[in-house]
Amino acid sequence: MALERLDKILASQGIGSRREVAALIRRGKVTVDGQALLRQEQKVDPEAAEICVDGKPLFVKKYLYLMMNKPSGVLSAARDSRARTVVDLLPPELFRKGLFPAGRLDKDTTGLLIITDDGELAHRMLAPKSHIYKLYEAQLDNPVDEDDVEAFAKGVPLKDFVCLPARLEPCAGNTARVQVREGKFHQVKRMFAARGKTVLALTRLQMGGLKLDPTLKPGESRELTEEELALIFS
Ligand code: URA
Numbered sequence: 628m629a630l631e632r633l634d635k636i637l638a639s640q641g642i643g644s645r646r647e648v649a650a651l652i653r654r655g656k657v658t659v660d661g662q663a664l665l666r667q668e669q670k671v672d673p674e675a676a677e678i679c680v681d682g683k684p685l686f687v688k689k690y691l692y693l694m695m696n697k698p699s700g701v702l703s704a705a706r707d708s709r710a711r712t713v714v715d716l717l718p719p720e721l722f723r724k725g726l727f728p729a730g731r732l733d734k735d736t737t738g739l740l741i742i743t744d745d746g747e748l749a750h751r752m753l754a755p756k757s758h759i760y761k762l763y764e765a766q767l768d769n770p771v772d773e774d775d776v777e778a779f780a781k782g783v784p785l786k787d788f789v790c791l792p793a794r795l796e797p798c799a800g801n802t803a804r805v806q807v808r809e810g811k812f813h814q815v816k817r818m819f820a821a822r823g824k825t826v827l828a829l830t831r832l833q834m835g836g837l838k839l840d841p842t843l844k845p846g847e848s849r850e851l852t853e854e855e856l857a858l859i860f861s
Contacts, residue, residue, distance in 0.1 A: 633657065633678075634667035639723040640687060641850070642680055656681050690745035691723055692856050694837075697740040698845035703731040713740060716846050729753065730810055738763075738831035739839040741859070742848065752834075752859060753810065759859060760806045762833035763815050767801045768825040775822045779805065783818045790818055804832075836861040 637648035637657065648657075648667070655663040658679045659671050671678065673687040695713055697703065702712045705727040713728050729741040729749035743749060751757055779795035794806040805815060816826045832839050836858035843849065 630670040630672050632667065633659070633664055633669045633671050636671060636673045636678065636687065637680065637685070638719065639691070640685060641720050642685070644719040651680065658682075690743060690748070691721070691726065692745065692748070692851040693717070693721060693726075693742040693848045694840060694843065694851050694855070695728075695740045695742055695848040696839060696843035696845050697732055697737055697831075699735050699737050701846075702734055703728045703740065710734075713742060717742070717848055721848055721850070732831060733813065733816070733829070736829045736831065737845060738829075739834055739837070740831070741834070741851075748856075755809065757860070758808045759835045760808055760833075761810065761831060762804060762806050764798070764802060764804050764830045764832055765815060765819060765826045766828040767803060767819060768827060769823075770801050771795060771797045771803045771822070771824065775803075775824075778822060779818065783821050785817050785821055790814070793818065801827075835859040 633652060634645050634648050637643070637651070638645045642648050643651065651657055652667045653665060655665060657664060659676050661677070664671075678685045678687070695716070697713055700711075701716060702710045704712045705714050706712060714722075714726050717726065723744065725744035726742050727744070727749070729743050729752050732738070732740055741752070752759060776795045776797070779793045782792050783790045788811070791808050793808070796804045798804055805818070807814060807818075815829060819826050837855055840849065
C-alpha cells in the first residue's frame with residue numbers, strides 16, 4: 628500500500644468518523660511505530676507501520692466487505708451525479724474510497740447487496756461459471772402454479788436467450804421464491820413476465836449460503852465476517 632493520511636487509514640478501518648479519529652490523534656491516543664503522531668494529515672504506510680490506537684495494534688484490512696439491506700428507490704452504483712446510490716447510504720465509519728456494489732439490484736428491488744472495494748471478489752461472484760444461486764422473494768399480481776414451476780425448472784425462454792433452470796417455490800398468497808444462477812438485466816421480472824405475471828415487489832434474501840441479516844433495517848449495512856464471506860461461494 629502507498630502512503631496514506633493517518634486519519635483516513637483509521638476511518639477506513641472503522642475506528643470512527645474522520646472527526647472522531649482526528650480527536651483521538653490530537654489527544655495522543657494513536658502511535659505509529661511506538662511514537663504518538665499528533666497530526667491527522669501525517670502520511671503513513673499502513674502495511675509497513677505498526678499503528679496502535681489506545682495501545683492496541685490495528686490490523687489494517689486491505690479490502691472491506693459489507694452487507695447492505697438495500698432499500699427501494701436507490702441506485703446500485705458507486706456514485707451518480709443525479710440519483711442517490713447505495714454507496715451514498717453508507718455511514719462514515721463504513722465508507723472508504725473505491726467501494727462499489729458487487730452486482731446490481733434494480734432501483735425498486737430491496738434486500739441483500741454486497742458492497743466492496745475488492746474487484747477480484749466481485750469478478751469471482753459475478754462470473755457466470757461461478758454459478759452462485761441467488762434467492763429472491765417476489766410479490767406477484769397472481770399466484771404461481773405448477774406449470775410455472777415446471778417452466779422455471781426447464782429454463783424460461785426470453786426474447787434474447789433461454790434462462791438456465793431455476794427453482795420456483797410458490798408461497799402464501801401471491802408470493803413466490805425463486806432461485807436463479809444468472810444475473811442478467813431484470814432477469815427475475817422478465818422470467819415472471821414470460822409466464823404472464825407481473826412482479827410488484829422483489830427482495831433478494833440470499834446469495835450462495837449467505838443470508839440477509841434480518842436485523843439490518845432497509846438502508847443499513849454492516850461488515851461481513853470472514854465466515855460469511857466464504858458462505859457466498861458455498
Ligand atoms: N432480477 C430482477 O428482475 N431485478 C433485480 O433487481 C434482480 C434480479
